[in-house]
Amino acid sequence: MKKIIFVGLILLMGMVLMACGSDVSQSGHSQNTVAERESNVQDNENATHKKEVKVAVSAPDGWEAVNSVGFLAHYSKDGASFMVKQEPYSGKTLDEVVQKAREIFEDSFDNVEYAGEAESITVDGKEAKKLIFTCEVSGLQMYYQHVFFFIGSDVYVITMGSSAENYELFTADFEQLLSGISFE
Secondary structure (H helix, E strand, C coil): CHHHHHHHHHHHHHHHHHHHCCCHHHCCCCCCCHHHHHHHHHHHHHHCCCCCCCEECCCCCCCEECCCCCCCEEEEECCEEEEEEEECCCCCCHHHHHHHHHHHHHHHCEEEEECCCCEEEEECCEEEEEEEEEEEECCEEEEEEEEEEEECCEEEEEEEEEEHHHHHHHHHHHHHHHHCCEEC
């Protein structure tokens, strides 16, 4: 029974994260200018020349790697999850990216409550912003940390989360995962 609940929670978190990563340009505003469309075409052409980003994670005991399509890294432990993914957030600065993310979270989840403003941190030598919040997902109270940073011009997000009632059990592990991650 415990295994079924665990698998269900992982699937739920995956669906939630997919909703979070939806392109903010699709949030009801399709007023792209010609310059934006040309920029998008140029970005798509440049994408074929971009270097593939690889990630190395030093996972604490008990964390298991999960093979998830679209994620650079995905680990889980007892209903908690640690994921790394490139996301299509718009914004040229971290503050703009965080603002767009907040809008998406507020549209996607019930009862979103932030633990203050986004905190400036460093991840593998890169400037980043960490946003902590709780929300309700299908009647379950969740606790998340989202860490936003750029690699080149692309936005990457590290998502750490669990049920709100168990979050404190994973705080040290999340810090260890975050401090031990590296990108190449």
